[in-house]
Amino acid sequence: MQKITLKKxxxxxxxxxxLIILLIMGEFLLARASDSYSLAKTTIRRSEVVANNVGSVxxxxxxxxxxxxxxxSVSCAGLRFFVKGNRGSEIVAVLVRKENYQGAWDVYDxxxxxxxxxxxxxxxxxxxxx
Numbered sequence: 001m002q003k004i005t006l007k008k009x010x011x012x013x014x015x016x017x018x019l020i021i022l023l024i025m026g027e028f029l030l031a032r033a034s035d036s037y038s039l040a041k042t043t044i045r046r047s048e049v050v051a052n053n054v055g056s057v058x059x060x061x062x063x064x065x066x067x068x069x070x071x072x073s074v075s076c077a078g079l080r081f082f083v084k085g086n087r088g089s090e091i092v093a094v095l096v097r098k099e100n101y102q103g104a105w106d107v108y109d110x111x112x113x114x115x116x117x118x119x120x121x122x123x124x125x126x127x128x129x130x
Contacts, residue, residue: 037062044081044096053107054085054092
């Protein structure tokens, strides 16, 4: 018969406790992310800039986020969403982004290769592209 020491008996308990803690943290982070995502989707659907470019919004999908610290201590952050909508009888697909989490949504039309505005806060502060 093999002797089980206290050390060997505690290892599975600590592993299980660690997994439970990771699960709880993951649920918390997922809830925070989904709240931010829902808020962003709502503001995109209500945005006049997006409505002027897309028409009625069918769906919104988060496709990326970035955060970068620049040498002059100006941070550049952004969210990017794929937005599909109907403008009249045509289907429109655009990339929507918001730089530095402020200002209006910048709509980049995937078909026309144009943006709804020329102002780029991240480029203006640092002088180099994302």
